[in-house]
Amino acid sequence: MSENYTSMINPTLEQLLQGGKYNRYELVIATSKCARMVTDEYVKQREYAEKLISNRETDKSLASFINSEYRDEKAVKIAIKNLASHEYEIVEESRGQNLD
Numbered sequence: 001m002s003e004n005y006t007s008m009i010n011p012t013l014e015q016l017l018q019g020g021k022y023n024r025y026e027l028v029i030a031t032s033k034c035a036r037m038v039t040d041e042y043v044k045q046r047e048y049a050e051k052l053i054s055n056r057e058t059d060k061s062l063a064s065f066i067n068s069e070y071r072d073e074k075a076v077k078i079a080i081k082n083l084a085s086h087e088y089e090i091v092e093e094s095r096g097q098n099l100d
Contacts, residue, residue, distance in 0.1 A: 011080070011084040013027075016080065016083060016084060022090055026090055027083075027090075030083060030088070030090045031079045031080060032079075034078075034079035034082055034083060035075040035078070035079040036075075037079075038070060038078045038079055038082075039075045041067075041070060042066065042067075042070040042071070042075070045065060045066045045067060045070065046065075046066055048065065049062050049064075049065030049066060050062065052065070
């Protein structure tokens, strides 16, 4: 490979691991938890919109009630972006503890 190799993902894995501060396992767990929160928020917004539409309380479309980022992007992609921008942080309080 050439030295000018660029990553296909942005941010890079090294950036997400914050220079070795976290391991890949911690990153996967954090990403999945963030993605679940994004999915839960999408479902909440969709259910609210469906309720309004079924009760004929609005004439707006279903899509207009849902945050466009949640509607148009994959939950994992949003989660990675939120972790990279430090909107969500990996909590270290349970690192190294026996979780039995």
